[in-house]
Amino acid sequence: MTVYYKGFPQSDRNEAIKMVNVDELEDRVRKVMPEAAYYYIASGSENEWTWRNNTTAFNHFQIVPRSLTNMDSPSTATQFMGMDLKTPIMICPIACHGIAHKDAEVATAQGAKAAGALFSSSTYANKSVEDIAAATGDSPKFFQLYLSKDWDFNKMVFDAVKSAGYKGIMLTVDALVSGYREANLRTNFTFPVPLDFFTRYVGAEGEGMSVAQMYANSAQKIGPADVAKIKEMSGLPVFVKGIMNAEDAYMAIGAGADGIVVSNHGGREIDTAPATIDMLPEIAAAVNGRVPIILDSGVRRGSHVFKALALGADLVGIGRPFLYGLALGGAKGVESVINQINNEFKILMQLTGCKTVEDVKHADIRQINYTADNLPSNTDPSVRRAYPVTKENQMEGTQDAATGASKH
Numbered sequence: 001m002t003v004y005y006k007g008f009p010q011s012d013r014n015e016a017i018k019m020v021n022v023d024e025l026e027d028r029v030r031k032v033m034p035e036a037a038y039y040y041i042a043s044g045s046e047n048e049w050t051w052r053n054n055t056t057a058f059n060h061f062q063i064v065p066r067s068l069t070n071m072d073s074p075s076t077a078t079q080f081m082g083m084d085l086k087t088p089i090m091i092c093p094i095a096c097h098g099i100a101h102k103d104a105e106v107a108t109a110q111g112a113k114a115a116g117a118l119f120s121s122s123t124y125a126n127k128s129v130e131d132i133a134a135a136t137g138d139s140p141k142f143f144q145l146y147l148s149k150d151w152d153f154n155k156m157v158f159d160a161v162k163s164a165g166y167k168g169i170m171l172t173v174d175a176l177v178s179g180y181r182e183a184n185l186r187t188n189f190t191f192p193v194p195l196d197f198f199t200r201y202v203g204a205e206g207e208g209m210s211v212a213q214m215y216a217n218s219a220q221k222i223g224p225a226d227v228a229k230i231k232e233m234s235g236l237p238v239f240v241k242g243i244m245n246a247e248d249a250y251m252a253i254g255a256g257a258d259g260i261v262v263s264n265h266g267g268r269e270i271d272t273a274p275a276t277i278d279m280l281p282e283i284a285a286a287v288n289g290r291v292p293i294i295l296d297s298g299v300r301r302g303s304h305v306f307k308a309l310a311l312g313a314d315l316v317g318i319g320r321p322f323l324y325g326l327a328l329g330g331a332k333g334v335e336s337v338i339n340q341i342n343n344e345f346k347i348l349m350q351l352t353g354c355k356t357v358e359d360v361k362h363a364d365i366r367q368i369n370y371t372a373d374n375l376p377s378n379t380d381p382s383v384r385r386a387y388p389v390t391k392e393n394q395m396e397g398t399q400d401a402a403t404g405a406s407k408h
């Protein structure tokens with residue numbers, strides 16, 4: 001069923017979604033969601049290379065099977081910052097879930113709770129942190145902070161988040177201004193449903209803001225001292241979200257960060273920024289176990305979760321797919337999306353002899369230097385572009401359909 005907020009259609013469903021993989025949901029959502037809202041979600045910045053490459057780049061790593069391990073019934077349960085989770089998957093912070101469902105973040109948090117995943121709420125959620133907490137009790141929740149230029153606003157947010165029982169803050173540092181997002185310009189996107197903290201602070205004036213207007217209210221200048229100040233003022237652990245290199249990781253930890261989120265904002269900020277999975281090994285080496293690492297951007301498969309954990313992450317975030325689940329099935333749809341990826345992940349745990357998530361962190365992952373000549377024949381053509389093309393293999397010949405071999 002559809003309900004309306006000031007003329008904006010919102011889903012009212014609460015049903016499990018049947019799917020073979022989470023990728024197929026994007027197309028299903030395109031058919032039911034208003035165009036501007038759909039493209040706000042399903043787009044990246046500039047030419048959207050990073051958005052696409054985030055997922056493709058997981059193919060740069062290979063999972064080595066392990067068979068004679070005499071093991072069955074792997075468990076995807078894990079502990080994170082003292083919280084018990086049924087899966088190493090986190091719901092990324094995403095603004096304005098009301099574009100997908102009338103119950104917005106409340107339904108998302110309920111779906112995350114049912115699946116045993118960590119939920120995180122954006123500063124620009126439609127629903128209040130109090131309403132989300134009231135609907136989900138003490139299930140594990142983090143809060144994402146867009147630091148405001150106005151510290152009274154920040155203080156109001158910290159107090160509310162802490163008393164609502166959230167267990168940590170993720171300070172977003174990779175989106176100091178909005179990336180150049182053509183989709184939003186073409187559709188004139190504005191947030192169609194009021195964002196709780198914003199309207200709490202500025203009242204009705206906060207309604208109907210564009211993404212660029214919202215960013216104008218947030219701080220462009222963020223440094224290590226802000227991390228320390230947020231930690232002190234909030235009294236909560238602080239993760240820094242949007243780390244893409246070792247230097248920023250060192251600085252965040254040096255400033256007292258309790259963890260980092262390796263993220264390029266799902267390809268919505270710098271187009272041609274590298275994929276998060278490609279940067280993870282060197283960042284994990286720099287962090288060297290001092291603080292936990294969360295990775296997000298492009299995660300669509302159990303194999304992506306597996307590779308991220310094996311390469312140094314402690315939790316793995318999913319963004320757009322859960323929002324599609326929310327639009328198609330409400331809380332149960334979110335749960336279906338998490339379960340789909342988690343089930344794929346569990347299959348790989350069995351096939352690699354990993355009984356626990358801790359075992360996955362020590363799994364055998366290789367980076368074999370495939371070239372266009374020795375890539376598997378059934379590999380998506382975009383993967384070919386991700387590999388170095390040498391003079392020799394940049395030929396004009398065709399490929400044998402049966403064997404995959406190149407013909408000059």
Ligand SMILES: Cc1cc2nc3c(=O)[nH]c(=O)nc-3n(C[C@H](O)[C@H](O)[C@H](O)COP(=O)(O)O)c2cc1C
Pocket residue numbers: 040041054092093094095122123124144172241263264265266267268296297298299317318319320321
């Ligand atoms: C529609 C949308 C809104 C987002 N809003 C926020 C936000 O409010 N705060 C934030 O830190 N990140 C935000 N992000 C980025 C996500 O937290 C996350 O980094 C990204 O979606 C992960 O990539 P994926 O969508 O490919 O899984 C948003 C992403 C999308 C798609």
Ligand SMILES: CCCCCCC(=O)C(=O)O
Pocket residue numbers: 095124146175211214215216218265268
């Ligand atoms: C000041 C932030 C406005 C909300 C933007 C949400 C977001 O991060 C996005 O990628 O879109």
